[in-house]
Amino acid sequence: MTYMYEYPEYLKIKLPKKISRRYPxxxxxxxxxGNYAEENKNLLLTGIPVLFLPxxxxxxxxxxxxxxxxxxKAEDIDFKYHFNFFSVNFNEELVALYGGSLQRQTRFVHECIKxxxxxxxxxxxxxxxxxxxxHSMGGLVxxxxxxxxxxxxxxxxLLIxxxxxxxxxxxxxxxxxxxxxxxxxxxWILKAQDVRNLTILSVAGGFRDYQVRSGLAFLPRSSQHNSALSVVSSAVPRAWASTDHLSIVWCKELILATIRAFFDLxxxxxxxxxxxxxxRLSVLNHHFVKHPAKLYAENPETLTELTGAFIWIKIKTSKWNYTVYNESxxxxxxxxxxxxxxxxSHVxxxxxxLDTSSWIxxxxxxxxxxxxxxxxxxxxxxLLPTVKAVTLKLQEYPFLSHLVVHVPxxxxxxxxxxxxxxxxDSxxxxxxxxxxxxxxxxxxxxLLNSTGLIYNVQLQGFGQIYQAFKIYIEGQCQSPKERKHSIYRLHVPWSHEDLITVSKVPSLTEISAxxxxxxxxxxxxxxxxxxYSTSYCQYEVTIKTSFLxxxxQLIRFxxxxxPVYVISNILLAYGGQLNTLILTGQCSDFALVLSRTARPYKVEPAxxxxxxxxGFAWFKDVWDALFLPxxxxxxxxxxxxxFPLVSLILFFFGTGIAFWGGIFFSSSLRLLSSFWLAVTRPSGLPKDSRLVTPKRSCVTILLVFISWTTCGAFAILIIYLHYLFKVIKLHVNVRAEQRVLNAAPKHSKETSNNANKELIKNCHSVDRSGEAAKSLATSAAADEVVNSFNMHVTVIILLTWIMLLSFPSLIYWVKNLxxxxxxxxxxxxxMAIILVPALGILxxxxxxxxxxxxxxxxxxQFPLPLSVAVVAFGPMHLYREDVKVVRKARQTNQEQGKSETNSLPAPLFNMWKTVFLIFFTMLTLRGLVKGAPLRPEEKWKPLDNPRNRDLFFRTLQAYFSGRDLRKFPGTFSLNNDGSKPVTFYSDPIASAFADYEERKNSFPKYLRG
Structure with missing residues (x-):
């Protein structure tokens, strides 16, 4: 890294008031x-301006x-030339995660340049x-x-x-x-003529940069703009090392190369x-691509006089080695x-x-x-790390009679x-x-048997980003007394991303390719x-696939x-819970239903x-006609x-993350509920109440107002914490009720079981049946609350990912509050305006x-197509995952050059789609939470229908317990089949059996079939 000699000072430049007010x-x-800072306090600048953008x-x-x-460096040349470095303070904004301020930063930089x-x-x-x-997003700005x-x-x-x-x-x-x-x-591509006079160098950090992979740092190529250069730091001469995302700013080798280039420009x-x-491009190539171990010269002299009192020695052998020490x-x-x-063919x-003088x-x-x-x-x-080397093709120099090597x-x-x-060929x-x-x-x-100075091993079939290998090079030399340096370079001809390794032979060297x-x-x-070998050394090269x-590479790219595949798996699990609810009346645990429903063949084939x-034109036309992105x-x-398997592998990764994330979330809920249970006394099982009350409506309106006037992510965070609190409270009540049931005497359970049998056999045992029904009803109510808890856990896990994806804008809002x-x-x-009311009901x-x-x-049926849509449209647009969860999608990529007559104007189209999806969302939620009564013809159907069987036994329960069914505050059940509790429905459905007094005589006959 670089070091300081004097204390750094940052002189704030006073900007016009108009700019300061616009960009506070x-x-x-x-x-x-040091002295340089004191001299520049009056802003009487005479250097070359350079602007740094963080x-x-x-x-x-x-x-x-x-x-x-x-x-x-300016001091070394007595300030013949020097640079004035300016820097912009962007308030350390998270522009890589929130793009709303990028345009503002760009306009401010324009004002700074002026x-x-x-x-x-x-x-x-x-x-x-x-x-x-x-640096980083500053280069994009x-x-x-x-x-x-x-x-x-x-x-x-010039832009670096x-x-x-x-x-x-x-x-x-x-x-x-x-x-x-x-x-x-x-x-950049369509108006390349505007940037033809601009020279750009992009330096990537290599494999140590875990934040920005180097493939993203390569500039888009254009045939009309040939003044752009992209390199990886591991290929930069005199650096030859990878850097992480931050150290690339202060890496001494890269900084030296940059400053040398500035002065040569x-x-x-x-x-x-x-x-x-x-x-400009020639200078950048000299310092960042191929360095000849000589000082840069714009027009180097091709012909040089070989004069002086030197000894001339003629070499006739094809291989020559000479060691120099104290040559007078x-x-x-x-x-x-x-x-x-x-x-x-070559020499x-x-x-x-490693000096900069001419030698050949x-x-x-x-x-x-x-x-x-x-x-x-x-x-x-x-220039290489330990030598400077040259390889010449003799056919390209037919006018040369001799090759001369100078030893000073x-x-x-x-x-x-x-x-x-x-x-x-050899x-x-x-x-x-x-x-x-x-x-x-x-x-x-x-095995490389010959003892040459250079070998070229072509790696056949190596050209895809998902390939990764371990290359083992074992070198052995005939003179083991002295360990000599060997240089191994992995050269990629289609991009400047070479990797250089230096090793002393004999040794076994491992290279990651x-x-x-x-x-x-x-x-x-x-x-x-x-x-690049030394004399009289042999090498054995072995290559193996490195699965790790x-x-x-898969994770890097x-x-x-x-998150796309995690959300897709969660949606599949939620759909599995709804299907289980339809078939059995039970809502399974998230981890259990995920392991049963998360199958890639449901998503990947589509x-x-x-x-x-x-790939077919007719299908593409239909696709575009439907306004699909x-x-x-x-x-x-x-x-x-x-490549074909990447999506499948990522789906499995997403399944694992969703599964263990669900386990961790459930464990966290149990831990939080234990703390809550230790400090508070639960109030009993929650009772069904109206979904929309004046209090809840006011809270919803307040949160919508907050999202409109402040930050949508802030409103989502509040509703998320509110939802989390209610789920924790629900879990506390369930655990408290389970403790009560587990602590009940055994004879009470036996009485309850006997009462259940007598309920069917003897319709006149009112007291015993009423006691049994009450006990069973309490247990069934607890089971029903557990089902609700499982459903809410899945929803809140999904909401957690929405919250995480919206968190960057929340952080940006807090920092700029x-x-x-x-x-x-x-x-x-x-999204917040739609999500807040929906979650308030849910x-x-x-x-x-x-x-x-x-x-x-x-x-x-909706979670499955939504899961497919998430995988299809989400990998490059993570923000689409949020709106898919709330049934809202946006079209962000429009085909270039499409006529306006062929599609609706973008604002009108988005407005129409938004209104439709909001209406559909609210309609679906209303159908989910309100409950629909049975039609008259469904009231007295055979008992092989689980729904009718539930209703029938609830009627029996209400009759023999001596209570009016419509006064029941909660949801109760009986074990009509002797194994599982049967779920009963809400009051509107139960009202269909209000006339059971008139039909009670037909019950035994109906029960017998």
């Missing part, structure tokens, strides 16, 4: 330290590393543009500047982003975030960053090429002296033993030079990778393992979609069939990050009311 939470600072929850103080290293350029007004070398360094209507593209000429997810959001939690990405990337005439896009005289070693062209040389030349048509003028081939070399005089320095001629071998489902039990192995970017569909290049790393049919699986497949009490825009407000309902609904069978 944002600020602009100038970085400085990312998600980032601080403006993260500019310190860049500013400090740039200041040290303020910065005004500070240099009337200076001798006044800048006309600003360079920007953006910088790219979004080009989408502003009044923004001039010439205001920025660090771990910025350019392609898509890591967690697409709201519509504003995905719309922002769509606008930026569409502008300066135009000596204007003393500002050059306006030439080709030079310089030497030139010449290799005649004419004798090697027929036998060899490879490597030098362990090509001699043009020299017939003498000396070469007076040569082509500097050092620019063709490549040294003072105690020891280094080694190696050269060899070889045929490419050093290139093919190694097929093992199958994905070999699980590491099988391996591919190859996996990709950030999949191989292009029509690409012919293959991944290559380059082995395959799962790691698709871990953000796991999604895969629709995805397949969308594009399926996320299709989009992911086009991005080469989807001092600036504005109302969150605008609020992605959760429409939390006060019971399974008794649900079972009496005519629409129960219809409602039980």
């Amino acid at each position: 939470a944002y600020e602009l600072y100038l970085y400085g330290e 990312g998600n929850a980032g601080s403006y103080k993260q500019v310190r590393s860049l500013g400090s290293i740039a200041l040290r 303020v910065i350029l005004k500070l240099y007004k009337d200076r001798e070398f006044a800048p006309s543009s600003v360079a920007i360094v953006g 910088a790219r979004a500047l080009l989408t502003l209507k009044n923004f001039k593209p010439e205001l920025i000429n 982003t660090q771990a910025t997810p350019h392609v898509a959001p890591v967690m697409p939690l709201d519509k504003y975030l995905t719309d922002f990405y769509t606008a930026v990337n569409n502008h 300066i135009d000596e005439n204007t003393k500002q960053i050059t306006d030439d896009p080709k030079k 005289d310089g030497k030139y070693f010449t290799f005649p090429l004419a004798s090697h062209r027929k036998s060899y 490879h040389c490597q030098n362990s002296m 030349y090509g001699c043009v048509n020299s017939n003498s033993s000396m070469c007076l003028e040569g082509v500097d081939l050092s620019w063709k070399a490549e 005089s040294t003072n105690g320095n020891k280094f080694t030079l190696d050269c060899e001629f070889f045929k490419e 050093r290139t071998v093919q190694l097929p990778v093992t199958h994905l489902f070999s699980f590491g039990l099988s391996s591919s192995k190859i 996996k990709l950030h970017i999949a191989q292009p569909e029509n690409g012919s290049s293959v991944a290559v393992l380059n082995i 790393q395959v799962l790691g 698709h871990g953000g979609t796991l 999604v895969n069939i629709i995805t397949f049919l969308l 594009e399926m996320d699986a299709v989009v992911l497949n086009n991005q080469d990050v989807w 001092r600036y504005n009490i109302r969150l605008d825009p609020d992605p959760c407000r429409p 939390m006060n309902s019971s399974t008794t009311k649900v079972k009496s609904s005519k629409l129960l069978k219809i409602a039980a």
Whole structure:
């Protein structure tokens, strides 16, 4: 990491009052330290402006590393050139999770650029543009500047982003975030001419960045814009290491490379960053892609005079090694090429002296033993961790007669030079990778018998992101006295994501091989393992599939979609509970019903069939005519990050998370209810009451008002806590009642059982039957409350995930509460307005009311299609999961170029769909909770119908207990079949038996059949 030499200071730049009032939470600072900070307090700036934009929850103080290293380098050149680093304070907003403020940040940055350029007004070398360094989401905000209507593209000429997810959001939690990405990337592709003079470098963190995978940091490609460069930090010369999401800001190697590039970009005439896009891209390639171990030169001299008092030595062998130590005289070693062209195709040389001087030349048509003028081939070399190496194809240099290697005089320095001629075919071998489902039990192995300096092992079949391997390289050398360095580089030709490992031979080295970017569909290049060896060493390469790393790749690329599959499983479980309620009258426990109903064949075939049919034009036209959004699986497949089994595996992961999450939630409820039971005295089993009361209506209206005036997620949190409290209280009452029943004397139970038998046999035992009915009714009421508890647990687990997905906007609202009490825009407000009234009714309902609904069978069919819809449309749009749970969906992706005459205007269409779905939701909820009475023809049907049998026995119970059925406050049952309690329905249904006095004489005959 970087270190400080003087205390850092951040000078706040005073902004115009209009801007300060419009953006009260944002600020602009100038970085400085020591004397430099004192000199800049008057803002008489003469340097080159660079603006740093922090990312998600980032601080403006993260500019310190860049500013400090740039200041040290400016001091080294006596301030011939220097940079002024500015930084924006975004109040550490969570813009990666809440997209409502991204547009506001973009507009503020535009104002900051104009303020910065005004500070240099009337200076001798006044800048006309600003360079920007953006970390994480700050890089995306910088790219979004080009989408502003009044923004001039010439205001920025260089943009460097660090771990910025350019392609898509890591967690697409709201519509504003995905719309922002769509606008930026569409502008980047469709209006590439506007950014043709802008040079962009994107640096990804590699596999250590667990927050933003490197594949998202690669800039969208466009044929019209070729000034963009994307690299992974593990491939950056002089860094060669992966960084996590935060350390990429202060990683010393990356910061040094960035500052070196900044200084090489300066135009000596204007003393500002050059306006030439080709030079800017050339500098970035020099420092971030391929470093030749030489200082950057815009137009390097190709011909160099080889003069001086040096010794010339001619080498005729095809393989040469020379160790230098305390050389007092310089030497030139010449290799005649004419004798090697027929036998060899390439020449490879490597030098362990890592200075920036030229060391290898090509001699043009020299017939003498000396070469007076040569082509500097050092620019063709490549800097590696322990050597600088060059590989030349002889066919490309037919005009060269000799190869010259220069050894300068040294003072105690020891280094080694190696050269060899070889045929490419002899050093290139093919190694097929093992199958994905070999699980590491099988391996591919190859032995490199020759003792060359370089090997190229082509990994056949390695090109997909879900592949991951362990590569074992065992090296053995003929001279075991000295352990020599070997360099292993996993080279990916279609992207700059190389991985370099250094090892001392003899040793066994393990390399993890996996990709950030999949191989292009029509690409012919293959991944290559380059082995830069030392003389007289042999290697054995073994490759095995790493199943754990395959799962790691799966989570890395698709871990953000796991909430989709968890919610899908919960919906299946809820549908299973409704179906069980219809068939048996019981509501099973969440974990039990999940293990029985969570089956991928209920969801995956439908999604895969629709995805397949969308490949046909006629089906796509019908799909668009129904105003359905594009399926996320299709989009992911086009991005080469989807394969057939990924959804199935994620479904199993979702099942596991839902199951153990349900176990944990149920255990937490039991723990909380134990605390509650210890401090309070339960009031008995809850009684059925009206679902809508004036008090409850006022609470609902208050919460809707809160969601409208403050934050929708805040209202959801309140209703969630209220619901959780009622469930805990319900569980407390159930446990208390179960304690009472368990503590009852045995003879009471026997009396109850005998009374149940006498109830059928002897209709005149009124007292005993009444006592038995009362005891059984209490037990049945407790069972019914348990059923209601199981139903509410499933609902609140589902509500927990909704709360978690809406939590980022709540955090953003709390952090900015001092600036504005109302969150605008609020992605959760429409959902809260629908969810609050629905939950207000649902939390006060019971399974008794649900079972009496005519629409129960219809409602039980909805969870399955909703579960399919969640998987189909949710992986790239997590915010859709909330609205699917409350029967509300939004169309966010519209096909580009679609005519307005072919579809409704977006606001009108959304309004129509919202009104319809709200009406349907309320109608469904009303049918679920109100209960429907029996029709007259259903009153006296045979007892093989469980519903009629329940009603009949309830009538018997009421008759023999001497009570009026309509006065019963709760729900009671009898064990009519001797095993399970029978559930009875609410008062409207029971009123159908009000005339039982007239029909009592027919009961025995009816009972006998």
